[in-house]
Amino acid sequence: MRLIKQLIGVFAVLGVVIGVLMIFTYDVIKIDWVSFMEIQPSYSNQEQPLAVPAQSIPVEGPAYIPGEGVPSNPVPSDEVSIARGAELYSIHCQMCHGDAGQGNGTISAFLVKKKPADLTSDLVQSKTDGSMFLTISNGIFNPNNSLFPDVEFSGQMPPLNENLTVRERWDVVNFLRTLNATQQ
Numbered sequence: 152m153r154l155i156k157q158l159i160g161v162f163a164v165l166g167v168v169i170g171v172l173m174i175f176t177y178d179v180i181k182i183d184w185v186s187f188m189e190i191q192p193s194y195s196n197q198e199q200p201l202a203v204p205a206q207s208i209p210v211e212g213p214a215y216i217p218g219e220g221v222p223s224n225p226v227p228s229d230e231v232s233i234a235r236g237a238e239l240y241s242i243h244c245q246m247c248h249g250d251a252g253q254g255n256g257t258i259s260a261f262l263v264k265k266k267p268a269d270l271t272s273d274l275v276q277s278k279t280d281g282s283m284f285l286t287i288s289n290g291i292f293n294p295n296n297s298l299f300p301d302v303e304f305s306g307q308m309p310p311l312n313e314n315l316t317v318r319e320r321w322d323v324v325n326f327l328r329t330l331n332a333t334q335q
């Protein structure tokens with residue numbers, strides 16, 4: 152008999168303890184617990200992403216080292232690279248720069264202020280591979296853009312570093328060189 156009474160006592164105490172805990176678990180009494188997910192740098196929808204921390208390097212290795220001048224092309228211009236470049240060009244560039252790179256893509260009609268560059272022109276072809284690489288990576292920046300003052304590109308040419316990996320950008324550069332060759 153005594154044992155049963157003791158057991159009932161133990162269960163009663165346990166019940167009360169669990170009951171009290173449940174009040175907080177089910178937010179009957181709300182406590183603003185410290186949530187570690189909240190304590191971190193984050194950005195919401197449509198907000199500009201945070202700047203990359205200084206000195207950080209992408210997983211693929213540095214695309215180029217700021218202050219060291221234009222990078223040099225590490226990807227040999229072989230058939231594979233050019234074929235990949237052509238494929239990527241048709242996805243990421245053709246709508247503005249046109250089938251043959253002459254700056255007459257479908258979207259170019261809507262770019263009133265500045266037409267896409269003619270990639271077959273001497274002006275563009277005389278640029279170094281590294282310069283083209285930087286154009287693809289960073290886009291073309293217009294400081295006088297009143298429409299989107301806090302957006303880094305002007306809508307002339309967007310930075311494509313998020314669309315194309317470093318290797319892919321060099322493949323596109325290798326392809327751009329063939330645009331001139333086919334012209335002559």
Ligand code: HEC
Pocket residue numbers: 240243244245246247248258262265266267268270275278283286287291306307308309311323327
């Ligand atoms: C939204 C349209 C658009 C897309 C997409 C685009 N470009 Fe451009 N690009 C432009 C415009 C517009 C210019 C001319 C800007 C200027 O002269 O200020 C330009 C200029 C260039 C130039 C000349 C840069 C210079 O230094 O004069 C190169 C090279 C180039 N684009 C390559 C590319 C490649 C490669 C891609 C794809 C990976 C691409 N572009 C995608 C619009 C675009």
